[in-house]
Amino acid sequence: MPSHPQVVVLGTGGTIATRLDPDTGAARVVASGDDLVAAVPELGDIADVSVQAVFQKTSFLVTPADVQQLAVAAREALAREEVTGVVVTHGTDTMEESAFLLELLLDPGAKPVVFTGAQLSGDMAGADGPRNLINAVRAACDPATRNIGVVIAFADSLLAARDATKSHTSRLEAFTSSRGARLGELGRDLIRIYRPAAVRPTYAIDQLETNVALIHLAMGMDAELFDHVLEQGARGIVLAAFGIGNANPAICEGVARARERGVPVAITSRCGAGAVTPVYAHGGGVDLQAAGAIFAGDLSPEKARLALMVLLGRGDDIDTIRSELPRIAA
Helix, strand or coil, X not given: CCCCCEEEEEEEECHHHEEECCCCCCEEECCCHHHHHHCCHHHHHCCEEEEEEEEXXXXXXXXXXXXXXXXXXXXXXXXXXXXXXXXXXXXXXXXXXXXXXXXXXXXXXXXXXXXXXXXXXXXXXXCCHHXXXXXXXXXXXXXXXXXXXXXXXXXXXXXXXXXXXXXXXXXXXXXXECCCCCCEEECCCCEEECCCCCCCCCCCCCCCCCCEEEEECCCCCCCHHHHHHHHCCCCEEEEEEECCCECCHHHXXXXXXXXXXXXXXXXXXXXXXXXXXXXXXXXCHHHHHXXXXXXXXXXXXXXXXXXXXXXXXXXXXXXXXXXXHHHHHX
């Protein structure tokens, strides 16, 4: 009989699994999930840990198809009665996207799914991977995290997948919450949960619609890029718009053309925090809404793109997406 809770670690690569090439100085993914666990013997005092390799990549190479593969592995692990929770080791560049997409694809029930990784390669002085991994395993088997869903454990903080964003390229405290408040804190001897994670809809689908474009607006942009992706067959478009959700008359005309073709256009903000809502005319949010755009609350542009991939993948039309996207963004 196991003496500790059982946790499955799903390895996907990332900086936590990199080591520096002595000839070039470049960080390369070389350590397996087994290597990561073996390097932290303290884990044996917390849980009985088993490891499964899903893929081995730096996260800037991870694709939505990879996350679908990860969802299959996580679903199988969570279905085992003896498993208390799942930890995913992952690179930080796209961790927030993988965690959010996994949240949309996976219903973990009461068992937590905890993403973690590192900012420093494992052979660098002060490497943060071991501490993050210990905290993630602790979170995966602590009774306080039941029903918490998919989360990120990083630099002693616990963040909801929906809200987590990588806000610094190199600091060890890489992630913050777009809504300002962490879910909890990971201390030396206990886990403090400050607020429950929101219950979000999940979608058991077999495929994603990956042909969804993301356009980041900047001063003086016209509709040339918008029309180009539309002509190239984009099935959905996300605009990282100005401020509270504004564009210009040319973009509004492009949105109307997209609506005529049945292509949903989701409005988000390039600001990094705060919700979009129609306020201004003359190419602002009021005109975007009149042209047929769908406002995506305070979802980041990247996460709104993933939400469109899911909804389009299950065959939703614009009207259905208009009602379903706010549920995801809530």
